[in-house]
Amino acid sequence: MRYKKGFETKENIIRVAKEMFYEMGYTKSTVQKIADNASIPLGLIPYYFKTKDNIVLEINSKFYLLIHEFVNNRLNVKKNSYLKLYIVTAIYYEIILTDTHNRKFFYEVLRNKSNFRSLSFSVERIYKMIAKEFELEFDQTDIDCLMISEFGARRELLLNYCEGHLDVDLDYLLKKLSSLTGRLFGIPSETIADYHRQYQEFKEAYDYSAIKFLV
Incomplete structure (x- = not known):
């Protein structure tokens, strides 16, 4: 009973926070x-x-896990970690950036370098799988450098887009965000272009509108 009560309290905090973040943004939603x-x-x-x-x-x-499970359960491929990551990344940012409330909240967190880490997700294991699948000899230092490089590049792209300094359409931005990993790994441009095409086909084939970032 005590555990159940604690779980309900935690879920209530999350539910309320999501509603407030959506309506008021990150900064005004104080603890x-x-x-x-x-x-x-x-x-x-x-x-x-x-x-x-x-x-x-x-x-x-x-x-992020909801999107990953959605894609993983519908994408009929086995050993292709980057294709899954590409599609998950594109959907992740698509859902956030196509809603003005989501985008406002996201931008407020994005502006603070330390806070932005709370919007990142652990990809170290996935990166190691990508290196293995593409037969790349990447050691831990290589993986660490790649993660740091992508983290910074992604943040700058998103900041410039949200602030109106990057005048591109959303599909172009999603393509750049999702292809960052492949570029840093040295994956051929033809492969990356094919993965973007598969993301677009996935988007047309499946309805993931029920997946929400905040509300």
Whole structure:
């Protein structure tokens, strides 16, 4: 019973935070306001989430996993980690950037370098699988450098897009964001172009509108 109560409280905090993040953005949704709207004492939130960024991390992780499961259950391929990652990445950013509320919240987190890490997802294991599948001799240092490089490039692309400095259509941006990994791995341009085509075919074939970032 105690565990169930704790689970319900945690889920209530997440639900309220998502609604507030969607309506008010990241900055105005203070921990105090989240506690008030969740009808719980302020001191109870750190028991479940040390900081507001930890709430964002939880929301983002669940969102990413939902997309990954959706793609994995429908993409009829076996050993092709990059194709899956390409499609998951494109859908992830498509859902966020096509909704003005999502985009506003995302941008506010994006502006803060430390906070942006709460919007990132662990890809180290996937990167190692990609290196193996493409028969690339990448050691741990190579993987670490690749992750850091992609992290910075992705953030700058998104910042410039959200601030209106990058005048491109969404499909172009999704292609660039999803192809960053392949470019850094040295995967042939023809392969990357084919993966973008497969993402577009996947998008036409399946309805993932039920997957939400915030609400």
